[in-house]
Amino acid sequence: MLDLLAAAALSLGGQTAETAPAAATAEHCGALSKQLGSEFGAVESVAVAASGEDPAYCKVSGTILPTITFEMRLPIGNWNGKYYQAGCGGFCGNVITGGPAYSNSIVTATRRGYAAIATDNGHRGSSPGDASWAQGNPQGLDLFKGKWIPLTYAAGTSIVRAFYGQQPRLHYFVGCSNGGRAALVAAQRYPTLFQGIISGCPVINMTKSGGILGSWMNKVNLKDGKPVLTSDFVRKLPFLERQAIKQCDARDGKRDGLISQPYGCRINFSAIKSCPVGQSGSETADDCLTADEKSVVAKWYQGPVDSKGRKLLAGFPVGSESYWNFWYLRGMNQARGNDLAGGFLRYLAFDGTRPTMTGADFDFDKDPAKLEPLARELDPTNPDLSAFDNAGGKLIMWHGMADPLSVPYQSVTYYQSVLRRMGGAARVQKFFRYFLAPGLGHCWEAASPTAPEEFDPLTPLETWVEKGRAPDQIIATPSSRQGALPVSKVVYRPYPQMPKSLAADNGGAVSQ
Template identity: 45%
Template sequence: MIYSSAKSCRAIFFQVFEFNKLYFLCICLSCSGLSFSSDCTSLAKLKFGNISIASASVDAIDAELPVFCKIKGVVQPNIGFEARLPMKNWNGKFFQVGCGGFCGLIEPDRATQSNAINHALAKGYAAITTDGGHQGKHLGDAEWARNNKEAEEVFAHKLIPLTYYAGHDLIQAFYKSTPTHSYFSGCSNGGRLAAKAAQVYPRLFDGIIAGCPVLNLTQNGGIFGSWVVQSNTNQYGQAILNEAFAKKVSMLEMNSLSQCDGLDGKIDGAIQKPNACHINLTDIQACKNGKQDDCLSDEERSTLTKLYRGPVNSNNEQLFYGINPGSERYLTYWYGDSKNAKRPGTLLADGYLPNLGLPIDDNSFSAMNFDFDKDPDLLKQQSELLDALDANLVEFQISGGKLLMWHGLADPLVLPEQTIEYYEKVTQQMGRNNVDTFFKLFLVPGMGHCWELPSALPDQMSMLSVLENWVEKNIDPSDIPITKLDAQKGIVRNGSLKPYPQMAIYN
């Protein structure tokens, strides 16, 4: 970062590397001559070159959170944000999060660690979250991208440096200081953005957490999403694995555990080698008369078989992965549409292809119309922009960055095999021992997508604390404690995650 002073304006010039091009942007911080103040409300009066502040107020929403300065505004070109800066006891650090789905919403109070900032705020961080550069009706709404290439590029990755520098500017204005450390965290699409931060902007962040990252968005969203929609839709246009199907989940879980649990050498209720298990549904009886909870209809059996198998073309060539055994409990949450409403996974699949699937949008390019013989190659046109598959992390390593990547092995929305495949590519290119010094992958058995639903196994861990220790104290994350909590009983089971290719250990 290069500072330049002038009588009427102090400016920051920073450089952003994007697709091997060098851009220089200027953010004018204080052209009005106003002096910076630690008074929160005064921030709303300051003039920023690329930041428009709508409001700045002191807030105290929770006894577990510090009193903070809540700043709402927009970073050019159209990135809505909310920043939360502790009024006292700032820890001197900056925390930035990604956004899930297709973004479009500002959600600072998300209850879990998934694209949330309050768990960092509670530790004293100055934190910022955004809407991804556009406004949407829900996280599965991608209509904002229709014929809007600038919005697509901001969503793809350009929001990362723009938000980073805006956050640092606000910190400088409020605390009259710069952060000692900067961290990025995200899950799902936020995890994709986390990976993009390491790949495209390797010198911005000291540490990055990428959870359940949709690294291969074009194929996960385009090919797998279309496969799910087509496999799960009956002749009347209704979901086969619907709300009523949820009653059969426990039966399917038991079937998967009986076939897959012991493949890792231990019977502990955890499927740790899902790829080694090929689910057989023949032991589950067929439904004979009406609706029953201990059987499968022909449609249900066919749909499940297709989902386990994963997308193939007419030559039976595998195009992408299928769902893992153990993910059954999450299926109806993501895909169990009712007559009146579609579930999040269906909305995401429906929204991707017509709005983001091609460089030039085509409304007829949809999940139900996707041709698994002809259309997969078309998706490659958006791969460089949207996917986070660059295995060259040399610049990130040289900058001293640390990357924690994790994925639930029972995630049926963003399939974990793409994360494993990416990690293997990085180690093949850079060497496993070398990679182990700055990049670690942790797989979480039984966990679904980004804490959206509780797992039957331990799934609570403090990745931010682990990353802090790695970055600031050089404590190697060779063991991450993990727990399962019960509202009445407290911790009911615990264990530890081990870096891939090691497996988790449960007590």
């Protein structure tokens, strides 16, 4: 990551962080809330002392009208002159300021000197999977679809102006998951607001991910009304992952314990040890699969189809097995992926008219078409980014290739559609670069067992925006929460180039 001292020394258009505006003091922070305009509801401001890695900052929190709850952190004495707006995950509903560095967090941004803001997207919810707020709440739904972005931008930059006595010189938007979706909404619908945008693991097709894929993985997992794969199946996931690596690892020309090309690899289930006939999953050993388990796993990999076998969306990528527990198997009803899919069906998919609907009720022939009106407003699939390009914006999109929640093929498909719409890679890569992250799941929510996960997309974006040097690579190294890995470094390269991996025991040369 960029050294914090170096970040603090960035130019502020004639000022440096060490000579920040005189108004940006702890004393001024206490009176700041009284200087804000009519776009705010109740607001309070309080100075927070420096602690550990966190600098002293002015914490501003309250409501942006009509209903956007927010928290903003304004560095005292080391502002870098820039504004940072974060997305949020799931269906939002809470202001979450912490979390993995470049997911939907503002903590790292503040440490780097940014004036940074996080919001709940305009509604309150009990958890990221709670979508009940959308029922009978068209205003909240409009905000969630994207209108919160310019409202927050206007309010956030006005707070900056009031505190520092000047406008930010640059504006960045960073988000992952639904925050990644919002990042693409910002580029497509509000192309002049942000000079730099990072879209991580974007749920580009939220209607298909929540409505179709979520329904599919639940429905095909039922036999006689009961789930086949339950929390008991978690003990078999390491075995299944080993089988997937054995069959799919070498598709990129090397065996390094990392699946770099998950799509196109069809698992041969006859080569996977079968459990004795007649035993249930809970009765079997950890190194075999029952016929029912094989059937469900095959359908999860395959993805949803209609009654004629027509593919509706890509399924779980091979190599994502270690993440199934976190998103789908842990307690089943409590697993986050199930929670998100269920909330989408009940409160978003059909205008809240099916509040008791489950994935088992989804009709894969008739219901997908009924999602299209919502998709046109919710899903940022417009490939025409010419306005963003013309405004001088720069966009980095990345996606974990082992992401089973927002399956990565949807972002590959979107990027390819941008290439077709805008004249090919030579033009598009001047402002939009896409990076694949093999072995990574969804937004750092769970640690990868096979690939380094520590990487920084913000520094290369800053270099691109501020110095005109486009990123040719982003390097990932192991994080502190990861144990021994078969790969010690991965070099992400702009798509369609594939990542390069450095095996832990190969002496230093990047594997080709």
